[in-house]
Amino acid sequence: MTEPEDLSEIxxxxxxxxxxxWQLELLHRLVAARSDDGLESAAQHTMSAVMxxxxxxxxxxxxxxxxxxRDPNHSEEIDRKxxxxxxxxxxxxxxxxxxxxxxxxxxxxxxxADWTVPPWELTRRDGRAYGxxxxxxxxxxxxxxxxxxxxxxxxxxxxxxxxIQSVVGEEDGGTGTLATVRRGHTGDAAIVLEPTQLQxxxxxxxxLCFRIEVRxxxxxxxxxxxxxxAIDKAVPLLVALRDLEAQRNAxxxxxxxxxxxxxxxxxxxxxxxxDWPSTVPDSVTLEGRCGVAPGESLASVRAEFEAAVAxxxxxxxxxxxxxxxVIWFGGRFESAEIAPGSAIVKILAGxxxxxxxxxxxxxGVTYGADMRILNNIAGIPTVMFGPGDVRQAHAPDEYxxxxxxxxxxxxxxxxxxxxxxxxx
Numbered sequence: 001m002t003e004p005e006d007l008s009e010i011x012x013x014x015x016x017x018x019x020x021x022w023q024l025e026l027l028h029r030l031v032a033a034r035s036d037d038g039l040e041s042a043a044q045h046t047m048s049a050v051m052x053x054x055x056x057x058x059x060x061x062x063x064x065x066x067x068x069x070r071d072p073n074h075s076e077e078i079d080r081k082x083x084x085x086x087x088x089x090x091x092x093x094x095x096x097x098x099x100x101x102x103x104x105x106x107x108x109x110x111x112x113a114d115w116t117v118p119p120w121e122l123t124r125r126d127g128r129a130y131g132x133x134x135x136x137x138x139x140x141x142x143x144x145x146x147x148x149x150x151x152x153x154x155x156x157x158x159x160x161x162x163x164i165q166s167v168v169g170e171e172d173g174g175t176g177t178l179a180t181v182r183r184g185h186t187g188d189a190a191i192v193l194e195p196t197q198l199q200x201x202x203x204x205x206x207x208l209c210f211r212i213e214v215r216x217x218x219x220x221x222x223x224x225x226x227x228x229x230a231i232d233k234a235v236p237l238l239v240a241l242r243d244l245e246a247q248r249n250a251x252x253x254x255x256x257x258x259x260x261x262x263x264x265x266x267x268x269x270x271x272x273x274x275d276w277p278s279t280v281p282d283s284v285t286l287e288g289r290c291g292v293a294p295g296e297s298l299a300s301v302r303a304e305f306e307a308a309v310a311x312x313x314x315x316x317x318x319x320x321x322x323x324x325x326v327i328w329f330g331g332r333f334e335s336a337e338i339a340p341g342s343a344i345v346k347i348l349a350g351x352x353x354x355x356x357x358x359x360x361x362x363x364g365v366t367y368g369a370d371m372r373i374l375n376n377i378a379g380i381p382t383v384m385f386g387p388g389d390v391r392q393a394h395a396p397d398e399y400x401x402x403x404x405x406x407x408x409x410x411x412x413x414x415x416x417x418x419x420x421x422x423x424x
Contacts, residue, residue, distance in 0.1 A: 014154035023142040031131035038078040040168040043104035056088030075173035075332035095160030095421035099190035103170035106133040114396040135400040136393035140193035147412035160420030173331040177370040181378040189344035193386040201384035203337035203364035206292030209330035218282035227280030256364030264291035333368025351414035
């Protein structure tokens with residue numbers, strides 16, 4: 001790689017110490033350490049061993065889940081039996097402190113026959129690394145520790161503190177990051193390493209999980225007209241949700257989402273109903289997620305959603321007497337945003353430009369993430385920046401490009417040096 005002229009001598013030395021092969025060997029171990037369905041401890045132990053080998057100051061602890069569940073900001077969809085917290089830090093602590101935050105938990109592999117590679121084994125092909133968690137977001141965690149390793153190899157002594165927060169439970173509500181900030185691990189700024197295509201996400205939308213229970217009246221299928229199909233009664237609700245989605249998107253005026261076609265999707269993910277082919281179904285349950293705009297309160301979203309369901313019920317004789325029930329459950333993701341002119345945005349943009357030769361765009365993303373916990377709850381100015389595209393996340397043949405992994409690591413090296421400062 002040709003070193004950009006804007007890098008200082010010590011920055012160029014540190015960037016030159018980035019070792020992608022070392023990162024891929026770690027990514028191989030992390031992908032193999034299955035961490036879906038709340039079983040994240042093996043991956044945390046792998047991260048702990050790596051941080052210890054890099055001589056980071058470690059804080060490892062068993063999260064008190066019972067206590068955390070009493071926190072008003074806690075939400076989860078998985079009933080965990082254990083959860084481990086892990087933070088590794090380097091630097092003198094005299095200057096500014098920067099957090100690199102990433103999660104080890106992943107979603108399940110789904111139908112494994114849809115994969116062309118083994119989901120729980122890293123596969124390198126065509127300049128990409130494949131495997132569950134490659135992009136969301138174990139690959140990004142290797143960028144964080146890869147940046148620390150490069151700083152160590154280049155004998156860089158940070159004036160401030162650089163911390164890596166390896167967390168659990170991001171996918172279902174943010175258990176690990178909430179526990180980490182409640183333990184007192186804060187900083188002057190943070191970068192959450194979500195897959196942003198190496199753009200700087202200064203805003204993310206939120207999301208709420210909903211359940212709508214619709215009642216009908218059972219009857220034998222041969223006299224279906226004498227029953228009331230809950231499936232038929234659910235259809236106008238599905239139409240109403242599409243209309244509500246369009247209305248909410250039409251009124252969103254946010255500069256970071258001008259080019260986003262559907263920033264506030266309302267997606268129904270499961271439909272369950274009926275219990276016999278020749279019986280008119282007496283119940284249907286719809287479950288899904290509703291997007292939340294930056295700056296929008298969760299309470300106002302719930303109220304608007306419930307009003308849309310109530311409007312459908314008011315226009316139907318059966319539903320007026322048997323109102324659909326809306327239940328809010330599972331993960332609860334507030335939105336978050338930071339001013340595009342904030343110090344961490346400017347420093348990260350400059351670092352990425354110098355380290356990779358590409359100036360990252362500042363954008364907003366449509367998914368929820370742990371940025372909201374660091375920014376909204378802990379009061380830490382936070383952005384998201386990471387390798388890969390979220391479109392590959394949660395999908396068969398999940399992958400991240402090797403080029404993105406290397407570029408992200410180089411950018412983090414320079415950002416850490418410029419934000420925390422370097423002792424001479």
